[in-house]
Amino acid sequence: MADSDSEVVTRLRSWLAGDYRVETTTDGDDALAILGDVDATLVDRDLKTASGTVVASEIERNAAHAMAILQYTEPGTERYRFTADALVKPVSKKSLLETVDHLLRRARYDDLVAECATLAVECGALEARTDSGFEPEADEEYADIRRRLADLFTELDELVRTFDRDDFRAAFMTCDFGRNTPS
Incomplete structure (x- = not known):
């Protein structure tokens, strides 16, 4: 999971850690580096360094991971279209x-x-x-x-x-x- 907000990362990690092995970062370059080690990816569009759009595009280009985009805008209104699911922030535990x-x-x-x-x-x-x-x-x-x-x-x-x-x-x-x- 990669999100630019460390509080979001901490909260989502706590919701997932009991059931899943979770890798987290607030940096786009780090997110790209760990892609090969994960089964699914949650990525914020506003990551530091490499933007979430770059990370999301890389994931889709390789078609190696299932992915969801974390975003503050309503689904369907984003500037870039991905084949990924979209989770609208703030994300509920149930939807996550x-x-x-x-x-x-x-x-x-x-x-x-x-x-x-x-x-x-x-x-x-x-x-x-x-x-x-x-x-x-x-x-x-x-x-x-x-x-x-x-x-x-x-x-x-x-x-x-x-x-x-x-x-x-x-x-x-x-x-x-x-x-x-x-x-």
């Missing part, structure tokens, strides 16, 4: 905990989808082997991958059942549908 829960579920979803894709590639590589007569029923490595995929699909199904429309919107906002690709 709900937002963090949403962010962590979305991050878990992204991790599960990425693992499914990796395992699907491994399955395809095994199925494409031409060096010998590949028999999926007899190949233990293939069976292990298929079992892991089945477990991941079950976990994804259970996780998606907890999603609301904002979670689905956030999941699809990060997709590159319709983006021009180089020829």
Whole structure:
């Protein structure tokens, strides 16, 4: 969590510390430095040094973290548009905990989808082997991958059942549908 106001950082940290490992800072450069160590990010748009806008843009560019913007303005009126959720200050404990829960579920979803894709590639590589007569029923490595995929699909199904429309919107906002690709 990164906010320019140390009192806000202290208050929000106290609300989260019982349930989550929390990293905090009041400095944008420090926030950028710890991005790789966190599962979800809450960032104030008015950070010292690197602005919250720079930090938020960096997070979105890397698409590595679920993020919420902390701001004093009403959602939708900010100068910069992010795919992130927005928490309007002063933040209530209930809205903070709900937002963090949403962010962590979305991050878990992204991790599960990425693992499914990796395992699907491994399955395809095994199925494409031409060096010998590949028999999926007899190949233990293939069976292990298929079992892991089945477990991941079950976990994804259970996780998606907890999603609301904002979670689905956030999941699809990060997709590159319709983006021009180089020829």
